[in-house]
Amino acid sequence: MATIEPKSETAADEPTTGRTVLPGAPPFTVDDLLKFPDDGNRYELCNGSLLVSPAPKKLHQLALYQLQRILDEAAPPELVLLSTVNLRVSAHDLYIPDFVVATEESLHTDELMFSPEELLLAVEVGSPSTSIRDEGFKALAYAKAGIPAYWRIDLEEEPVLYVYELDDDRYDAPAVHKAGAVAHLTTPFPVGFDPAVLIRGRR
Structure with missing residues (x-):
């Protein structure tokens, strides 16, 4: 992955081979983020600090496809299912959940950003580079933002689904659903689905 460096007065005159030079300087704002180059990385903000993730791998993409297919069959018509949306929590906090369930009305507000109150569910599909982030402060951030439910999908071995539900301003300990048994969710x-189907090919 490329080295990420904020742009400074001297950086513009330096060779940039193998580096991505970003406009602005920390702490970054959401407006700064909109000026970043499209270099294949996913840029998020937590309290003005950058979170950088590489492009998702094949198994990650398959899991998201299968999840959207399953949920699309069960979702009521007044809800919409979307992947990799911009979630603006504050001027210095922006996240890009892998998948969300949102209200239909949210499609007619801001064209670039969702706000937390428009989301009913946020989903993150874990990878070795993001698993600690997803389990730790992503869960804290989504709870603090008031998102009613958060699902974390671990693909390290067999798929495991962790389901968090909001209790006041924090999530309860997650319910754990392992591959091989149907998770019945409300x-x-x-x-209802078996997490194992998330990494099966299209049938």
Whole structure:
């Protein structure tokens, strides 16, 4: 992955081979983020600090496809299912969940950003580079933002689904659903599936 460096007065005159030079300087704002280059990385903000993730791998993309297919069959018509949306929490906090369930009305507000109150569910599919982040402060951030439910999908061995539900301003300890058994879920709407199907090819 490329080295990420904020742009400074001298950086513009330096060779940039093998580096991505970013406009602005920390602490970054959401407006700064909109000026970043499209270099294949995913840029998020936590309290003005950059979170950088590489492009998702094949298994990650398959899991998201299968999840969207499953949820699309069960979702009521007034909800929309989307991947990799911009979630603006504050001027210095922006996240890009792998997948969300949002209200239909949210499509008619800001064209670039979702706000937390428009989301009913945020989903992150873990990878070795993001698993600690997803389990730790992503769960804290989504809870603090008031998102009613958060699912974390671990693909390290067999798929495992961790389901968090909001209790006041924090999530309860997650319910753990392992591959080989159907997870019967009720939030944000009733749906049941075996996490193992998330990494099976299209049938």
